[in-house]
Amino acid sequence: MLWLLACHTIEKFATDDAVATCGDTILTPQLGYSSSDRDPADVDEASFGSAPDPYHVRYSWSGDPAAEATILWRTDEDTLASQVQVWQEGSEPQAVAGASFTFNTGGGRVHEVPLCNLAPGTTYAYRAGGEGHWSAEYSFTTAPAAGSDVPVLFATAGDARDNQATWSALLDQIETYSPDFLLFTGDAVDFGSNMDEWDAFLDAGVGFMESHAMVLVHGNHEFYAENYFGLVAQPGDEKTFSLDYGPLHLAVLDDSASAEDRAAQAQWLDGDLGATKQAWKVVSHHMPAYSSCTTHGSDTELQEVWSPVEEDNGVQLDFTGHNHNYERSVPLRGGNEVSPGEGTVYVVAAGAGADLYANEMANPFTQVAEVTEHFVLTTIDGAAADVVARDLAGNEIDRFSVDR
Ligand SMILES: [Fe+2]
Known part of the structure; x- marks a missing residue:
């Protein structure tokens, strides 16, 4: 309890x-x-x-x-x-x-x-x-005031699990781009109560986390362990919350939850997104609603309970982890491709060290899929966001833009 x-x-x-x-x-x-x-x-x-x-x-x-x-x-x-x-x-x-x-x-x-x-x-x-x-x-x-139209650069990565050496190398790469903050899409460790894994995860952050916030999503491998809650300082209950950074509104959800809790979070999200006046709305959680990953595929329950809330409230980008590869969807609304700017683009960023999974389901919603360790850089500048995915060596593996 x-x-x-x-x-x-x-x-x-x-x-x-x-x-x-x-x-x-x-x-x-x-x-x-x-x-x-x-x-x-x-x-x-x-x-x-x-x-x-x-x-x-x-x-x-x-x-x-x-x-x-x-x-x-x-x-x-x-x-x-x-x-x-x-x-x-x-x-x-x-x-x-x-x-x-x-x-x-x-x-x-x-x-x-x-x-x-x-x-x-x-x-x-x-x-x-x-x-x-x-x-x-x-x-x-400190963050620019909410609503200010200043450029924002944030990095996204996820799923280090039991390969903290790769996470450390990836974070070294991320640091070279000087992001304003880091969004980690969950599964920082393989077993949430394993302090040695948390030590290694945080060791990798030395030199970065003293001056840059790392926003952590709760992943299923965190297992609601007290290590997770004890080692983070985040808004609200530390797993479902939102914050503003300049023109960006970021909402973080916990999809390790039961169906009942997921439904409750959908209600919370609808109120949260409905209330914000921010020009850019990004949602992050751990398990992808849309994915062609051969191991896990899509979370169809989330397609039913969270995606409509995001799409109806004008969320431009949804970042998740869990399926260990990189994937970007076409703009989606109700599961169907829509014109850019009229739907949500779903991005899986799950290549921070965990064993990679194949991505061979070839669903029509998949725009780009790459099986490699990677991170994502999102630059919001006025009416456009440029999103670039890079592999462990810094090579570009995807680039796209989103207009608000
Ligand atoms: Fe996971």
């Missing part, structure tokens, strides 16, 4: 600061199925264990990316100091305290410091830890 963490009040370490924690903050609202002690530790800024130096420091989003950020990192279990110093160039550092927690399947202690009242499109420097045990200094740039 799922249970919710009690609301934990984060103490504000410095008063009257422009940057502060976000009041009553639930660090990770859904921590899996076990019920052992996972309460956030009391904040103690002078308490350090045997390995207090922060590692896997990450810039994440658990609220509005234009105004809020969550810095998270890991230490040994006994280190309770959870502090971030944050500053803009030329100004004095502000100290903000957060809190921390452990979970059952290893991983030491996870520290989270939510930052609020940030300015959009603004670069902040920071370091995490506590006095005498600070991380290196990093920086992040």
